[in-house]
Amino acid sequence: MYEYIKGTVELIGPEYIVVECNGIGYQILTPNPFVFSDKKGARLTIYTYQHVREDLIALYGFETHKEKQMFKKLIGVSGIGPKGALAILAFGEPEQVVRAVENEDETFLTKFPGVGKKTARQMILDLKGKLGDIMPESLETDIAPAKKQAMSSENEHGEDLEEALLALAALGYSERELRKISPQLGKEKMTTDQYIKRALQMLMK
Incomplete structure (x- = not known):
């Protein structure tokens, strides 16, 4: 029904973003909401797909x-x-x-x-x-292995890591899987979006 929505990113959570368009805030489920962290307050286009079930109407959104x-x-x-x-x-x-x-x-x-x-x-x-x-x-081309991100000696950004773990749990990863990778993630200094991407690389090995 909705091909795309042009609006301002007003809220970012572990499962969805909220995009305001003409005074209406649309809750849009996305693969990794935190990729929009640096675009909060900015106006952009989100490509959307409306999913309808007997007990649910949900809007999914994508960057491309x-x-x-x-x-x-x-x-x-x-x-x-x-x-x-x-x-x-x-x-x-x-x-x-x-x-x-x-x-x-x-x-x-x-x-x-x-x-x-x-x-x-x-x-x-x-x-x-x-x-x-x-x-x-x-x-047509082989995919090169993902490059490992640089390590830092201390982790003083628990909030970013916590948000990333919540987002991964929302995607369906188990508590056991997340506990297994958390110690290694905690050694790296990254944004929430980077934590999610790094965690997914680890989970897919």
């Missing part, structure tokens, strides 16, 4: 149209709902996801929360050969 298209393809796979699709997109490296589908890499795909072997196989069956319109370059 391609990201939105990827979301729509993911939720079209049996066994993947909007929350699971957000967790996959939050990884921040769609090329690597496309590569895993094309290479039938079930081991990689099952590392996402809520994706078991059956769902990974379904993703491959449904999406293989159908993602070139979204990430055509990813089908």
